[in-house]
Amino acid sequence: MTVLTAAARPARRRPRERWTPYLLLAPAGILLAVFLVYPIGSVVYYSLYKYNVTKPWDNGFVGLGNYAEMLRDDLFWQSLVFTGQWVVVEVSLQLVFGLALALVINESFIGRAISRALVFSPWAVSGVLTTTIWLLIYNPTTGFGRYLADAGVGEYGTSLLTEPGTAFWAAVLAELWRGVPFFAILILADLQSISGDLYEAAEVDGAGRFRRFWSITLPHLRNAIILSTLLRAVWEFNNVDLLYTLTGGGPGNSTMTLPLYVARKAVDAKEFGYGSALTMSAFVILAVCSVTYLWLARAGKETE
Amino acid sequence: MTRARQVPRWAIYLPLGVYLLFTLVPFYWILLFAFRKTGSTALVPWPLTFEHFDTVWNGAGFGVFFKNSVVIAVLTVILTTVIALAGGYALARFSFKGKGAIMVLMLCTQFVPGAMMLIPLFDIFRATQLINTLWSIVVADAVFHLPLSIILMAGFIKNIPVELEEASWVDGCGRFRGFRMTVLPLLRPGVVAISSFAFISSWNNFLFALMFLNSQDQFTIPVGLSYMLGEYSVDFGALAAGGVVAVVPVVLVFAYVQRFLVQGLSAGAVKG
Numbered sequence: 001m002t003v004l005t006a007a008a009r010p011a012r013r014r015p016r017e018r019w020t021p022y023l024l025l026a027p028a029g030i031l032l033a034v035f036l037v038y039p040i041g042s043v044v045y046y047s048l049y050k051y052n053v054t055k056p057w058d059n060g061f062v063g064l065g066n067y068a069e070m071l072r073d074d075l076f077w078q079s080l081v082f083t084g085q086w087v088v089v090e091v092s093l094q095l096v097f098g099l100a101l102a103l104v105i106n107e108s109f110i111g112r113a114i115s116r117a118l119v120f121s122p123w124a125v126s127g128v129l130t131t132t133i134w135l136l137i138y139n140p141t142t143g144f145g146r147y148l149a150d151a152g153v154g155e156y157g158t159s160l161l162t163e164p165g166t167a168f169w170a171a172v173l174a175e176l177w178r179g180v181p182f183f184a185i186l187i188l189a190d191l192q193s194i195s196g197d198l199y200e201a202a203e204v205d206g207a208g209r210f211r212r213f214w215s216i217t218l219p220h221l222r223n224a225i226i227l228s229t230l231l232r233a234v235w236e237f238n239n240v241d242l243l244y245t246l247t248g249g250g251p252g253n254s255t256m257t258l259p260l261y262v263a264r265k266a267v268d269a270k271e272f273g274y275g276s277a278l279t280m281s282a283f284v285i286l287a288v289c290s291v292t293y294l295w296l297a298r299a300g301k302e303t304e
Numbered sequence: 305m306t307r308a309r310q311v312p313r314w315a316i317y318l319p320l321g322v323y324l325l326f327t328l329v330p331f332y333w334i335l336l337f338a339f340r341k342t343g344s345t346a347l348v349p350w351p352l353t354f355e356h357f358d359t360v361w362n363g364a365g366f367g368v369f370f371k372n373s374v375v376i377a378v379l380t381v382i383l384t385t386v387i388a389l390a391g392g393y394a395l396a397r398f399s400f401k402g403k404g405a406i407m408v409l410m411l412c413t414q415f416v417p418g419a420m421m422l423i424p425l426f427d428i429f430r431a432t433q434l435i436n437t438l439w440s441i442v443v444a445d446a447v448f449h450l451p452l453s454i455i456l457m458a459g460f461i462k463n464i465p466v467e468l469e470e471a472s473w474v475d476g477c478g479r480f481r482g483f484r485m486t487v488l489p490l491l492r493p494g495v496v497a498i499s500s501f502a503f504i505s506s507w508n509n510f511l512f513a514l515m516f517l518n519s520q521d522q523f524t525i526p527v528g529l530s531y532m533l534g535e536y537s538v539d540f541g542a543l544a545a546g547g548v549v550a551v552v553p554v555v556l557v558f559a560y561v562q563r564f565l566v567q568g569l570s571a572g573a574v575k576g
Contacts, residue, residue, distance in 0.1 A: 017398075020479065024394035025406065027387045028450050035447040036413060039424030046423060101323060109316050117562050119320075119327050124558035125551060126508030128526040131533060132547040133330045136337055142540050147347070177330060189566045209311075231414070238417040241510045245530050259419040266422040267515050279420040286415060 051273035066277035083257040098183020123181035127241025134174035190224035337544035356545035369528040380506040383446045392457025410451035440516040460494030500561040
């Protein structure tokens, strides 16, 4: 039966099906063109204008004026440096903990299914909700600090979020809480595709546990790690929900990422022209970093 | 698995236990405040109270926000899934000119920052009168999740043998009927996974809703929460109860799909 139909396949390609794939893709194509491609193009256009919906009398063409202003804007440079710091710290910590968690969950033990569901669950939690939860933890009247002070440890009235020195790490910890499951899920999926025979062969050859991890597991995970770190870095770069609500970029703009700066310019200040110029720079920087990262990853593979 | 490969039990349970604490204590903390009487400082929410849920649902308008979030999420899920089915089928079952370019373009869209779209989409929605309507969020959300949904859906469809469909054509079915009778029933895990992703990300979306909805009767739950967070004197019990209202739907969906998550991914849906 199968052989018969497979042999009959070429004859079944009717000429009127030539347009079918395009028709099927048309709804997606139209939506993406109108609401994604066109808007990206219009950002380039806006970035050349002074455009503030609340001050229409000031609007007009300024050429590269917005870009020149951006280069003189201290907050732009500061937010750029902080974005790099935020992405590198978050992605590397999430990768290390996610990998460790995936290795543990990949073993067989009692209670595995329920533990897996529980440790993965923060993945589904939104940035705003993460803020709500961690605000209750960090707040001086509702948080752990107050209960520790009650027990005689530390002092009352301190919030990790309002001290410039600790705000960064407080935000890092909250983002880590919901970010680690992403890596754990992707790496666990890849771990499960490693054949057990490889480990048994290595064991016969006398390879220890660490050696097996280093020579079998890690090389196998290589592509998954490259892909997941890249996706996550882009995501951590772009996503502003958590920082917008948790610190709002503060204290004193010390936790302001570039996309957060864009969002504040767009949502709060309605400075669409300048915001568009910032957006363009964010997009270009992200694209250059991503391509460089992929190129380095590939170069690393070829030298092996 | 051979005996010699067994990892010592403590090497599993110790790190797992520590990590479970890190995951679960924050959840416990929000439940504690949501169910504990105002003014109490006990570390267990006893006696239980539901007054904060009453405050937030009726007083702070979360009843309305919840309804808005549900409407947006359901419409986004339907729109994303239907369009992804059509597009994914085209990519999985046909070879045609420009297919490679379409795949690359769709992957590229994953790099577009959400914040980048705020300004131009605001203008488009204002021009089309969609601003401050739930449809603006549905369209913006769906567009953002379409590319990945289509690519994932194409992967799921590829995993279903084409011979099944061909057999149905021999029996006289057309493309659509053949698809509905043979592929769709087997595609259930894929459809569930993709529509759940769409549900979770739509339910959690914050930035678009914050920018495009400006009257309180249109707010979604994340926007409602963010306004509570920004209030001068926060009612922590009500805030926590609002958070619980926000998390229950996603946790239910997640509990249902989490086993598909790892299986689906290791089946190769996102590889290559």
